[in-house]
Amino acid sequence: MSVVVENEHLLPLRAGLATRDALQLHCPGRIGVKWPNDLLCDGAKLGGVLCEAEGTRTVAGIGVNLEGDSPVGGATTLEVVGGNLPPAADWQAWLKPLVTAIITRLQRLIQLPVPEFLTRYRLHEQLLGQLVAWDGGHGTALSIGADGALEVSTAAGTVRLHADEVSLA
Secondary structure (H helix, E strand, O other): OEEEEEOOOOHHHHHHHHHHHHHHOOOOOOEEEEOOOEEEEOOEEEEEEEEEEEOOEEEEEEEEOOOOOOOOOOEOOOOOOOOOOOOHHHHHHHHHHHHHHHHHHHHHHHHOOHHHHHHHHHOOEOOOOOEEEEOOEEEEEEEEOOOOOEEEEEOOEEEEEOOOOOEEO
16 A cells, blocks of 8 residues: 655654554454564564655655565465454455545555654664674664664764664664
8 A cells, every 4th residue: 555645753663653553453463563564473574664755745655575485585474373364355444444444544654743643652672782783784773863864883983873674674
């Protein structure tokens, strides 16, 4: 699914949390977010958000692995983690309320002031306090800054990542 909104610098984080919140109702395991755009359940990738800005608008594309076996190594599906899924014949009836829930939640999260949003986001962020690595470095994930940057403590000091593939070290 895709959602178009006015440019919003925290949209990848807000859309990820909105999707997490909506999916959590259908999943017995804890769903978390992994900066900047992944959804994790049981340590495996359940889905993700990709955003692209053009002019005054940003498109958030949201993808979730719903059924079947894990599509690739390190990934999972809602079915694999024991989520409650409808019979195949009822997919359209199930997806419409799910999409509506994600959009409604996203609209609410966009309205929150940055400090309040980040407090909620950090509750579900899986990297904080963990050793992490990225191309060019490694350290301990400390926080998410007001601009959405991942703040990491390294031997050389604090590094702020604005976009990168970050994994647990």
